[in-house]
Amino acid sequence: MKTKKQFGQHWLRNEQVLDRIITAAKIAPTDRILEIGPGTGILTRRLVAAASAVVAVEIDRDLSALLVKKMGHLDNFILLENDFLNLDVDGNLTAFPKFQQANKVVANIPYNITGPILEKLLGNIVHPAERPFDSIVLLVQKEVGDRLFAKPSTKAFGALSIRVQYLAHCELICPVPARDFSPPPKVDSAVIRLTPRRLELTANNPKLLNNLVRLGFSTRRKMLRNNLQSAIxxxxxxxxxxxxxxxxxxxxxxxSIEQWIKLSNLVGDRKGEPDFPIEDNPSQ
Known part of the structure; x- marks a missing residue:
């Protein structure tokens, strides 16, 4: 199939990387898998062979027709032709209870909407997902992957690192060079695994934590004592x-994320209701 630039399509063609993705997902015969952007179905074929049910969400009409032709006869596969970001997956599967409430996500996602997809899957600091997935295995842009599992005091560590690590344990599974795709993208990629969790130490005021992080990283070269002046x-x-x-x-x-949480709780204790603007948009 010819790729469409508006959908950010690049076909993965490395069988070993596909093996690593499946291994990282640790699929049991009882698992229900959600796949976002199945494309030509090269990963989907492996998922339906391992899981009890696979729900694939594809926005491209031509690819949807191809997937139905290839796998529409399988009783553990269902395709939703829609934009994942605007889709109530379970709400569209009320007539197919076998496919509802996927417990794992395995996907090669479009890089241009990675942030919104992560937020839909995980929630955010202010509003975590009510029913977290057991695990999320994604093929993402390497630079984004580096930020997701970055450690404090490294160049890649930033607001995204904290927001995602507050909600999930992040692991690098393997790097994926651009040459493993057709056509090759302009950037390298990486397979990552996110395991949603609840930290032992949580923010007393998640909205305050989110906004302190936003302020703190607003100018990376400045010290916190300068960036947080509007908060305290x-x-x-x-x-x-x-x-x-x-x-x-x-x-x-x-x-570290634990230090951010402790600082947020102390600021909240000291200030009570903060007198600086708290943004309602937790993605900022």
Whole structure:
């Protein structure tokens, strides 16, 4: 099939990478899989061979017709032709209870909408997913993958790292060079696994945490004591940082997710209801 640029299509053609994806998903015979953007079905074929049910969501009408022709006869496969971001998956499967409530996601997703897809799958700091998946295995742009599982005090560690790691444990499965696709994209890729979780330490005020992170990373080169001035005065912030054994010269990327949560809780305790604007959009 000819690729369509508007859908960000690139066909993975490396069988070993497909094997790694399936292995990373740890599919049991009872699992129900959600696949976003099945494309020509090269990964789908492996999923239907391993799982009890596979729900594939494809926006491309031509690819949808191809997938139905290839796998429409299988009793554990169903295709929803729609835009995943605007789709109520389970709501469209009320007549097919066998396919409802997928417990795992396995997908090669379009890179241009990675952020919105992650938020739909995981939720966000303010509104975590009510029913988390057991695991999410995705093929993503390498740069995004690096940010998702980045550690503090590294170049890749940023607001996205904290927002996703607050909700899920992130692992790199394997790198995937551009040459493994047809046509090759302009960037390398990576297979990652996200395992949704609840941290032992959580934010007392998730909206406050989200906005402190936004402010903290608004200017990466500045120290926290400068970036967070609209949330708490410098003297009080330096005092709170000291109580957490954090240098008053620390920048946003120097704090671990646990330190961000502790700082947020202390700011909330100190300030009560903060007198700085709290954005309603948790994705910012």
């Amino acid at each position: 005065d410098r003297e009080s912030l330096v005092e709170l940082l000291a109580s957490l054994n954090i240098s008053d010269e620390a920048r946003a990327e120097d704090l």
